[in-house]
Amino acid sequence: MALRIHDSKSSDATTRFTWHAREELLLASYATFSIRSDGRKVEEALHPYRGPFQRDRDRILHSAAFRRLSGKMQVFTGDMGDYHRTRLTHTNEVASLARTIGRYLQLNEDLIEALAMVHDIGHPPFGHCGEDALNECLKDHGGFSHNRFAMEIVERLEQRHTSMPGLNLSFDVLAGQQHRSNKQLLPGELTPTLEVQVVDAADSIAYDAHDVDDALKLGLISFQQLHRLSIVRRSLEHAGATNPHLPNERQFIVHALLDLQIDDLLETSNGQLSQLGDLDSQAVREIGLLLRMSATIESEKEELEEFLFENVYRHPQLMEVRHRAATRLRQMFHLLVAYPQRLPKRFQTFIQQDHSSELAVYRAVAQYLAGMTDRFCDDAYINLVELGRSQAEDW
Ligand code: MG
Secondary structure (H helix, E strand, C coil): CEEECCCCCCEEEEEECCHHHHHHHHCCCCCCCHHHHCCCCCCCCCCCCCCHHHHHHHHHHCCCCHHHHHCCCCCCCHCCCCCCCEEHHHHHHHHHHHHHHHHCCCCCHHHHHHHHHHHCCCCCCCHHHHHHHHHHHCCCCCCCHHHHHHHHHHHHCCCCECEEEEEECCHHHHHHHHHHHHCCCCCCCCCCCCHHHHHHHHHHHHHHHHHHHHHHCCCCHHHHHHHHHHHHHHHHHCCCCCCCCCCCHHHHHHHHHHHHHHHHHHHHHHHHHCCCCCHHHHHHCHHHHCCCHHHHHHHHHHHHHHHHHHHHHHHHHHHHHHHHHHHHHHHHHHHHHCCHHHHHHHHHHHHHCCCCCHHHHHHHHHHHCCCCHHHHHHHHHHHHHCCCCCCCCCC
């Protein structure tokens, strides 16, 4: 089980666990074991001390698209202060929650971390309104979805080697991200691995909780409104809020919301997983196991999401930002489709590689715009539309 390797700092050989031996010791049978990974499009030799999913995580971490998440809004824009989450800090919160859940359930944390870090990498500038604007621009050319764009980023746009496009991620990570594009299972399709399901759950738990925090801080919602929601009252009770001041402490409410949802998910999942015997990951997918929270928490969570939709995501202050961003993206889109020579060289090359078809132009323009951070998008608008300059800076 343990590998004896030479420690360069001493003359003695030191005993260390290999990544696969560590997984044999710590993971449950239903986890996705790195050693049984489905491999990569371009085969690579195994690394001596990093498992395949650790390497996936590192490739995502070092990609330009991942760094750009720091400049992309989650819900609130940069000119609304510096307290709230960006797409990057949201991603980090998802990864942290998902690893906590995964470790408890003895799943593969390395795979979970890679999946969490890549899950929002395809978001265009200005969140869902950016996505809606690009989707509308591409309505006759296949549409646009941030989940599909994530696949284009990791399979084509990021360049890690001169010999091949993309990050050459494992098929396990690609399949997990692909699942996000489909959302609903196609007839005959297996349920995703438990690691994918944990990241999906952590994403939803994270954004519901942190959107409450950010909206409170920005004064878009009040404690009084929140206390009317069943899940908030239950969370406070669950967290033992006997101190009369705590129910009106922003961060306490957020932690209470996280704890309640995660405790509930773990308890329900534990019940499901303890009945599996020694089924492996593939067998669990074949029986169609879906990790769930209890019906009570699921319905109370729905009530919270409806509240956030009405009172936060549709808030006039946000709607104005969204409207402006969508208008700018549409204007840039139509201008660049009419004058693709104003795109950076790299995207012009993509168009030539695809025989300069109309579809190739539309897709290249959408890829260029979708890769931008919010600030870069604003600057590009001034350069392209207001000043009539070409975009010299590459993606
Ligand atoms: Mg997310």
